[in-house]
Amino acid sequence: MSGEETIRVLVVDDHPVFRIGMAALLRSLPGIEVVGEAADRAEALAAAAEHAPHVVLMDLDLGGDSGVETTRELCRRDPTLGVLVITMLGDDDSLFASMRAGARGFLLKGASPEEVARAVRSVANGDFLLGPQLAQRGALYLSGARTRGAQPLPELTDREREVVDLVARGYDNATIARRLVLSSKTVRNYVYGVLAKLDLPDRGQLIVRAREAGLGGEDPGTA
Incomplete structure (x- = not known):
């Protein structure tokens, strides 16, 4: 997207307090417009189809739904969409399952407002981003993956x-x-x-x- 275009964001999280707070933070940032909020997979897919966001902030634990599978479906429908996962789940498997599903970025919910703003803009511009707490772990995980042998059900994390x-x-x-x-x-x-x-x-x-x-x-x- 062009540098002057307003970034359209959809916030997906099943916890209303966090979702409302995140939407309020994003609305306070210049050049960012919150076009919708969703609490589950069905709402996220419907809101994305209606509002055509540039970026989706995605929680991985959506009550009875999977944020990873919701990410996969959103990216299948629109490969240009930037999904930024922001979650309490900091384990390596959640991280890489999200990336394989098509997410472009991953932040923990403890990220600062400045980190969130920077991540949204980076993902909107097509960049791939790992939060500072996760970058080193990502490198170590990928290094270890090259040395691991065949495993049962290799498509799983x-x-x-x-x-x-x-x-x-x-x-x-x-x-x-x-x-x-x-x-x-x-x-x-x-x-x-x-x-x-x-x-x-x-x-x-x-x-x-x-x-x-x-x-x-x-x-x-x-x-």
Whole structure:
């Protein structure tokens, strides 16, 4: 986009206090217009179609929806769209799942207003951006990825594979959440994202696919 064009932004987050606060911050910045807000996948897709934003600020945990899959669909519909993920999830798997889905930037929710403003403008201009807390981890992750051998279900991230392994062992989401120190909602979003990525209809088929790939065990454990 041209340097003088107003940047049209859509804010997607299921927490109204954060969403409203972020929208207010962006409205205070010169050259940025907030064209819409959304709390879930359906609202995000509808708002993007209606308002044609240049940038979408995307939370990864949208209640019952996956921000990664929402990002993937938005970028499929409009490859020129800049998705800037801003989330509490700072783990490497969330980071790289977002990038593979088409996001151009990734910030933690603890980022300063100056970092948010700089990231929005960079992503709008077509740049690829990692927040300062994440840049070094990104380099280390990519370096390590080159040395890792073949893994079961290679289309999944390490964290997704870890979740699927526990699903294949028969654990429910609450138990998986305790074992991985995640929220149950985050585990649910991981499972939803994996089902979409592997094109599977339900959890039962996921267990079958995972065990065929060598994950899980013949005798599922119990919590």
